[in-house]
Amino acid sequence: VTGRVxxxxxxxxxxxxxxxxxxxxxxxxxVVVYDRLVAPTLLDLAPRAQRVYVGKEPRRHAMxxxxxxxxxxxxxxxxxxxxxxxxxxxxxxxxGGEELDALMSANVRVEVVPxxxxxxxxxxxxxxxxxxxxxxxxxxxxxxHAPEAYEPLIRALPAGSATVVVLMGLSERHRIRARLLxxxxxxxxxxAILLDASRPGARTWTGPLANxxxxxxxxxxxxxxxxxxxxxxxxxxxxxxASLSAEEISWPL
Amino acid sequence: VTGRVxxxxxxxxxxxxxxxxxxxxxxxxxVVVYDRLVAPTLLDLAPRAQRVYVGKEPRRHAMxxxxxxxxxxxxxxxxxxxxxxxxxxxxxxxxGGEELDALMSANVRVEVVPxxxxxxxxxxxxxxxxxxxxxxxxxxxxxxHAPEAYEPLIRALPAGSATVVVLMGLSERHRIRARLLxxxxxxxxxxAILLDASRPGARTWTGPLANxxxxxxxxxxxxxxxxxxxxxxxxxxxxxxASLSAEEISWPL
Numbered sequence: 001v002t003g004r005v006x007x008x009x010x011x012x013x014x015x016x017x018x019x020x021x022x023x024x025x026x027x028x029x030x031v032v033v034y035d036r037l038v039a040p041t042l043l044d045l046a047p048r049a050q051r052v053y054v055g056k057e058p059r060r061h062a063m064x065x066x067x068x069x070x071x072x073x074x075x076x077x078x079x080x081x082x083x084x085x086x087x088x089x090x091x092x093x094x095x096g097g098e099e100l101d102a103l104m105s106a107n108v109r110v111e112v113v114p115x116x117x118x119x120x121x122x123x124x125x126x127x128x129x130x131x132x133x134x135x136x137x138x139x140x141x142x143x144x145h146a147p148e149a150y151e152p153l154i155r156a157l158p159a160g161s162a163t164v165v166v167l168m169g170l171s172e173r174h175r176i177r178a179r180l181l182x183x184x185x186x187x188x189x190x191x192a193i194l195l196d197a198s199r200p201g202a203r204t205w206t207g208p209l210a211n212x213x214x215x216x217x218x219x220x221x222x223x224x225x226x227x228x229x230x231x232x233x234x235x236x237x238x239x240x241x242a243s244l245s246a247e248e249i250s251w252p253l
Numbered sequence: 254v255t256g257r258v259x260x261x262x263x264x265x266x267x268x269x270x271x272x273x274x275x276x277x278x279x280x281x282x283x284v285v286v287y288d289r290l291v292a293p294t295l296l297d298l299a300p301r302a303q304r305v306y307v308g309k310e311p312r313r314h315a316m317x318x319x320x321x322x323x324x325x326x327x328x329x330x331x332x333x334x335x336x337x338x339x340x341x342x343x344x345x346x347x348x349g350g351e352e353l354d355a356l357m358s359a360n361v362r363v364e365v366v367p368x369x370x371x372x373x374x375x376x377x378x379x380x381x382x383x384x385x386x387x388x389x390x391x392x393x394x395x396x397x398h399a400p401e402a403y404e405p406l407i408r409a410l411p412a413g414s415a416t417v418v419v420l421m422g423l424s425e426r427h428r429i430r431a432r433l434l435x436x437x438x439x440x441x442x443x444x445a446i447l448l449d450a451s452r453p454g455a456r457t458w459t460g461p462l463a464n465x466x467x468x469x470x471x472x473x474x475x476x477x478x479x480x481x482x483x484x485x486x487x488x489x490x491x492x493x494x495a496s497l498s499a500e501e502i503s504w505p506l
Contacts, residue, residue: 110492
């Protein structure tokens, strides 16, 4: 086995939230193919690798999905260790399945190293457990990009039966709030908006579901934002006061 | 700030699937308080730490949840850096919320380092994307431990509207299959059972939802098992053939 592709999840933003295995794959890489949301310092972990940026801004890709697939295949066929570094987890809203298909069709050997998706990491960092004994024992993860998919799901979900997490839903928060209220969710259900989780300038809005649409202070932010709706979010404000700030953390390096 | 507690997610089993930040917290720890599902080699990353095992086998805990909270508070108040190391993510079926409450009530400073939950990591490692463009843009995570919670949710979920992931659901697979079929899910919906994901001896069963209850070869396994139901699982069998086995991976250490 010579050439191969390793699909690696880079995690939610903080370069230290990559896995040890992902770090090790980068150290071995001949080529790193990376997206917009990947922390630049992660690339320094691949000192001898050629770096290829493939974009992935909403509606403005530096390279199309089929072109990315062709690039990965071509590099692996040249005998290279190719790391495909994707923000979050490769298989949670990451189009990793399509890249996997391109690789399997070309008989390229492939490995996957999971990464922390912001769907679980952002709430965790804000002191919000997605499940809690006696409160909620399920969670649902949706994307705000696909109203035709999330609207029937939200309408069907029994009110309060699961914590609802919405990725890429900041601009859809009015609509999501409306659908949940129509579906019978209580107006005072605790909700949170997590902006730039694990990145410098991370901030949390908390308030009742009824105010999720306005969400004073969030405005028309273009940061990555995660919405969380459910009783488990009630702890977030208190946690922000009790937790250590980045400046206070002084572990040895 | 002297004493503090860091809640760290150890990930799904493979010790290399901890985050770099979690690894660094262990290196700084004076005390590590750990559960059953944590890989023993992770403890070696905390060479100077006192190790406290607090059990957490189903229905057989070495220490009760309130006792764990008291232990964490006591150690932090003595000025120690305490790492609370939990399998998976601390806040996904991890009772991390209860430990957070105990710490906040005692005014102990706390930080959280998210970990990979097997709900996302196990499917990822098996080549199963939880979401896929044009196929599924949502997923639901449930626990088999709480039928009173998952049954209404499964009944309400429009058939095929989300990938369904069940943790700790191996012994409940007959019931989960029955509820999904009653709710209108097609009998040939692809399904998978992921056993011991990321651990030595990891194996995957795939088949139609109709056969999930029997699932030949799975039997009465007592391994950690993750059920995945939805069209995204169709790729798993092909991925198993295309992916590198542990023996073939030869990155430099």
